[in-house]
Amino acid sequence: MGAAAAAAVLGLLLLGAAGGAAADEAREAAAVRALLVRLLGPGPAAAFSVSVKRALAAESGLDTYRLSGGGAGTRVLVLGSTGVAAAAGLHRYLRDFCGCHVAWSGSQLRLPEPLPAVPQVLTEATPNRYRYYQNVCTHSYSFVWWDWARWERELDWMALNGINLALAWSGQEAIWQRVYLALGLTQSEIDEYFTGPAFLAWGRMGNLHTWGGPLPHSWHLKQLYLQHRILDRMRSFGMIPVLPAFSGHVPKALTRVFPQINITQLGSWGHFNCSYSCSFLLAPEDPLFPIIGSLFLRELIQEFGTNHIYGADTFNEMQPPSSEPSYLASATASVYQAMITVDSDAVWLLQGWLFQHQPQFWGPAQVKAVLEAVPRGRLLVLDLFAESQPVYIQTASFQGQPFIWCMLHNFGGNHGLFGALEAVNRGPAAARLFPNSTMLGTGMAPEGIGQNEVVYALMAELGWRKDPVADLEAWVSSFAARRYGVAHRDTEAAWRLLLRSVYNCSGEACSGHNRSPLVRRPSLQMVTTVWYNRSDVFEAWRLLLTAAPTLASSPTFRYDLLDVTRQAAQELVSLYYVEARSAYLRKELVPLLRAAGVLVYELLPALDKVLASDSRFLLGRWLEQARAAAVSEAEAHLYEQNSRYQLTLWGPEGNILDYANKQLAGLVADYYTPRWRLFMEMLVESLVQGIPFQQHQFDKNAFQLEQTFIFGTQRYPSQPDGDTVDLAKKLFIKYYPRLVAGSLWAD
Template sequence: MEAVTVAAALGFLLLAGAGNSAGDEAREAAAVRALLVRLLGSGPAANFSVTVKRSLAAESGLDTYRLSGGGAEAQVRVTGSTGVAAAAGLYRYLRDFCGCHVAWSSSQLHLPQPLPAVPQELTEATPNRYRYYQNVCTQSYSFVWWDWARWEQEIDWMALNGINLALAWSGQEAIWQRVYLALGLTQSEINEYFTGPAFLAWERMGNLHSWGGPLPRSWHLKQLYLQHQILDRMRSFGMIPVLPAFAGHVPKAITRVFPLVNVTQMGSWGHFNCSYSCSFLLAPGDPMFPIIGSLFLRELTKEFGTDHIYGADTFNEMQPPSSEPAYLAAATAAVYQAMTTVDPEAVWLLQGWLFQHQPQFWGPAQIGAVLGAVPCGRLLVLDLFAETQPVYTRTASFQGQPFIWCMLHNFGGNHGLFGTLEAVNQGPAVARLFPNSTMVGTGMAPEGIGQNEMVYALMAELGWRKDPIPDLRAWVTNFADRRYGGHQQGTEAAWRLLLRSVYNCSGEACSGHNRSPLVKRPSLQMNTTVWYNRSDVFEAWRLLLTTAPTLATTPAFRYDLLDVTRQAAQELVSLYYEEVRTAYLNKELVHLLRAGGVLVYELLPALDEVLASDHHFLLGSWLEQARMAAVSEAEAHFFEQNSRYQLTLWGPVGNILDYANKQFAGLVADYYTPRWQLFVGTLVESLVQDVPFQQHQFDKDVFQLEQAFVLSTKRYPSQPQGDTVDLAKKLFLKYYPQWVAGSL
């Protein structure tokens, strides 16, 4: 296909995935009405009128909603150019007129009576075509064990937040199995290739194979059925699901069936050896490339239909076999051509992480080769980590290819209060005004969800704004009021402190990954430096507790109180660790015993106890999700072990150790605490015997504890125990005065 102008390319993207029939409008309006009933109940939902009219966006082609009514008119009228636009308009009304709030942890939906009037008809259009959601890794770090009930909640959240472009990658292994069997691979060869469920994201990007597998037959059947449900619901709102495509990675067994096939064995990834890494990449000119690529996409679209946007990542965190622009262009063109062979309207969604992750390899010529190998407008690039390390600024706006400005924010699904709020607030507007900008959307691309909900609330709002929020302090104050259902000076002040501290990271150091000593294998070289004043966290903790008598029954408040208590305990672990290290280096045995004893036998057990009071922070709840996805006890044990590995060792020998760390009750008690006990005990023994601490020997010893946790069959409670407010107050009264007195 000949290259088209940027304007024409962007025009094509404006039309991608858009339905125009009256049937589409009726279906999308019905989907939003059903969402209303799930959200508010049938009685309150009857007070809203929902209509979808494509003509509302006829001029711009951009999602638009219109609000009117309420007050004396009783019924609130919501009209959207798509179902997603109508849902976003509905949430705008609930949020800004009713003071409501919808989040992963809980929702606050106390509607005023009568419903507030919209003073004058309000019409709002998004400044960009797309509001994107997900990272390929989110599928494994957060979604892997979800059933339809949980997916339904998420898609509702997506619709309310105006998301209209999202990955839909469930069930693809079942399609690949059909393709591989048709090509002549045996079932055992296919089983040896697929990873376990918790690691499929990296098998899909060619980083891994085999590790944690094989996939049971029941997995394929259930995921196929689930994918149909996901796609049907996404499309009912007018969302555009992004399906997977062939990126060039193949099982080694392909070389048995086709001995002359031209493949390159890639290098290892993530500290894995070639038993689980070193994938095989088809040469772009090999005749099998278009055959396999088109076979897969034909089978996939036959099963699931298509909305013409496909995701594929050939060189994710892997150095290509050649830096020659001609090779990189050919490899890119081969992926795209395999798509268009089946779907002439195909648009390729590419994660731009590769350009950011290995900048020493991806110079201007190499980047240009990839971007120029696909017709302009048919490669839609995700600038995945734009809030911290944007790529569009050093590639002349991806050399004319359209891109989506994304906030990555979270790595591995870590707990830990974190954000780069100022960069997030300013970033999309700056990108839109960049010279010759080809920005066509904003996106949320976390590796894991279910944390730092304020950050995602802000990013979702920015998807509908042309300009940044003018006053983030005022915005976060309103956020606190909506979240808890009313004005409270203490909570407002607490959130403003968090905004200026944990949520105010700036510069290249803001990785978004929690590297607190709490969740890392102990050593004497751990970094406790933070970008904020810890006193702000402790003071926010105090302020939240002052409002507990009023808000103790509010679910969002209880969740936030626990989360801030968890963060305060994380800070305390760092402070006690510094005491332990200093005492050891100064050979002060008594001081070492005191600080180490408090850390191991008081603070960590207290943290585990408070975490156990909320089901969002239970290891038992996390593992129960995995077990519930199984159809037999043997399968349940297998899935649970997959999940335990991902949380801790990641690979068989700690290959990506503690990357996906969480702070769960049970995990603190039986994984983090034993490591700290061994560490403190080893330091004490070192001083007593006057021998140096040997990190290498400690790593070997502590690995036995880590592996024992992964292989354990111990069951953990999946129901909360204890009262969050009482336990948080108890921990506060014990440690806050010590910190203020400076005795730590």
């Protein structure tokens, strides 16, 4: 079977999965009308007519929308081939005809009166069969504490951005619990196996067990409830939910029930020891493999139904026990066989991260063994980090298996302005034109959301474009005008500066991690170089503040002003750190004290105050969400500790230290600042006593501070305090003249 035929097989399978009856069309149209009411309110929503007709996509077989009508006394007509297509068409109208904007941080929905007419019927078909969303890790870094109200907003955002394929992984531990009990495990053995809520992503991929657990009974009940509502809403839009499947990882306790079971203990992961890592992998030839796989999938489908696409990752960031192609093919085939035993239409969605993450192991023979172990068209690969390190090029379009070009962008849910917009803009079209390309779609696969919204706005738009945006400067200027509801010379200039600096990453710097010294445990070896000119960030900061008198009433503007102020403060931390380190190395005490004093006692407290002025940058809000998911004080304590650990040490010994760093009010004050104060004090002590700086001793002392924060019980405000514009202006007035003067000490 050739590459084009493989893609056709998958397309036919999944078109069938999406359904096509008149009842489905009516349900999807009703779902989009309800979205309209939630988004605009019942009055404005009445000015739109929404309908769904599968026949609209008859020619191409690809999602299509049609816009017409509008103008005085005339309703805007939105027709889609699916609910998702209709929602995407609605979003197109709001964005391009009304100048509106919908984003995580808030929306700008000032509608013109009357609604603008569509000059001539506009019909748009996407070039991508699938527009995928999520990363397995997103469920832990961003979704973990969500209630239905927050999920509903996200599902609306997904529909408006044309997402039609997404993970739906909530509640799976409840299903696994039923399976493990049926296999003879005790409840205590199951409790010992599951991770805590904030670390479930890595339990699901086999990287971790036990850490942060156990999962309370109430957790399972709530997640089952959420999963049913999530799936119902996804399907009502015509989205295809991806359910989990068995990947081969099992609890060690299974060896008590089945002493002859053939399992292999893999190596540790993420600097954890085997108390929490070292997964037990069931041998592909073991008779229990298909039994467990089919038991789980049957129970899952009975509970949730299915759309026939399943996700499983056997070797995510873990080296297989053998590099022999025969073993890798067998392990892969066993996972797939367990799927089709229960669902003959099953398609496996595989994160291609393993090939990118361990290229020294995954040579051509190993990659080929995995990709050819599943019939072509039945494996759909996510080229997860394609904007930076695409795998399809090295694997001849994944050996003919269909794939989705994904933008990963963010690791750990870090704050920090970052993006590779040029690479994102060009990437999907280049992949589509690759020789014998089997690309079937585009995807957004961030580990954490709620940051750098311009990057996701572009990527979502590219899901409906055949060609790249011709002029990114013009595009980003329009983005700013829609975001704030008005075109403004200074904001557009600010965004062009951000485009050419923080959003113009290329090469090895484009990791997606925020490596600012601000959010790292200090040392004398910290990297402070960046791929852009910091002066562009500071000038963008100035321009936004210049626009503040006009735009201060815009919530999205205030969010961006805070975010750029936060970034400017992050840059200043780097500069003062360099001053302090240089003074220390020169053995000059007074300059060291001066730099340390500004950094610890002025800059970081000022940053914490700015962050405290916006609810979206509050540690208290983050922790309150965790506690709100609990039904008892004991559970609330467990969930809060999960949350504090994830933000900081990640594991009990700082195993993945500061990976999921955030810049939140309260976290800056009570976690980052004490660590920086200790570092500066020990540098001064080292200089005064004439002894070398003891990094090892500092790390031990810092670890005590970090644990103090994690085990702390202090409650933090969940409501903002102070005015963002005033606080940003005070920070600017104090530090910007120093930057212009070229001296951090100028008045």
